[in-house]
Amino acid sequence: MMPDIFSSFDPYMYNTLFPTNSLFIIMNMTMVLLVQTGYWMINTRQSTFIVPLKSTIFTQLSRTFSYQLKGATSIISSTFIILIMVNLMGMIPYTFSTSSHLIFTLALGLPMWLSFILSSSSYSPKKTVAHLLPDGAPDWLNPFLVIIETTSIVVRPLTLSFRLAANMSASHIVLSLVGTYCASAWFTSTFGTSMLILTNLGYVLFEFAICLIQAYIFCLLLSLYSDDHAH
Template sequence: MMMDIFSSFDPGISNINSNLFWIPMILIPFILNLTLWILPTRMFWLSYSPINLIFLQLSRTSSIHLKGLSSLVSPLFIFMILINFMGLIPYMFSASSHLLFTLSLALPLWLSLIISAIFHSPSSFMASLLPSGAPTWLNPFLVLIETISISVRPLTLAFRLAANMSAGHIVLSLVGLYSTTALFTSPSSFILLMAIQTGYFMFEVAICSIQAYIFCLLISMYADDHPV
């Protein structure tokens, strides 16, 4: 049963042809958005609403002063939603449930903010490691704690997304296994389990959208530490 539960997280491919699998996972969201650049269709306005939402959030933080960040995070939000939704398709590999995918997004974004802050104003960046008004004898410990806190941000960002996506898919797999068994043993239990699975699937759709929003929200909040 354990192999059945976690089989949705296994791409079932070898190291030789792994690139042939990951490339379509990245290209599909871009193919779906090709029509957005042609004419302002209904799909355009539907996709523009979440972009406007995340851009409004970015305008409330210091990230609005960083040129190019809003143009990067806004399409990233749509990309994350599409990847999360693709993982809900039955027998579809969930890319956002793997640290290889989430860390490859979180680490470059976090590192780019750190490098930009250091080159923009090294003194302001170093000063941000020490809270104002702290006792002198606590300064070394506070700097160490703040440095560790900033260093683990990409890990927590990647783990949060992967863990939430994995938990939802595991529950859906468990309910699906029991539903398959109940189909031949207890029709009444099968109907109940299908109702539960349908409700949880709708809940998981909301979770996918929320997690994509939280991912981009935390990136914008990390940008608040960037010297202006």
């Protein structure tokens, strides 16, 4: 059976190049070694790559209330590094794209969102409930505003996870289409093949940028959700 453009999302399709389970285990071990290398490694190649990324996400976290929550900055910054690594691992040809699946993105977004809700509720239940009603709203509109605000808060982990999975899936599908056209045009005119190859290389570079941007947006929204924490 010939693979289609959605084959990269099938975990059982590309076991010939590298077993998916082994690749996932090695990837997780790499995350453990790279995320907090600054604790025992100084001036290494890994820290040269990790430190600028950490500085970028810490700058954003310092602007939100998550900076005042114990452990939130470490968790979100580690999630940022892990998402970048997972997105880049999905760029390897004939490998399983983990971040394109909702179960992976939901496993990251739902616990983080729920932890903010539980932390806020345990700190001050009254202030947490008070966030459901905007200030200065008319009395007759209050029941509808509470329902709308509650719905918007409940769907946050779904929209957060869907956004990452959908964007990464769309990017990989377009990359597969461009690669298919390049393979089919390999034996055609030299000029057309050269243009397709240059287009493919340009889109691959664009994909690397997408991997970084989507990881940043995911953690940016998580940090913004912490602003609703009772304080």
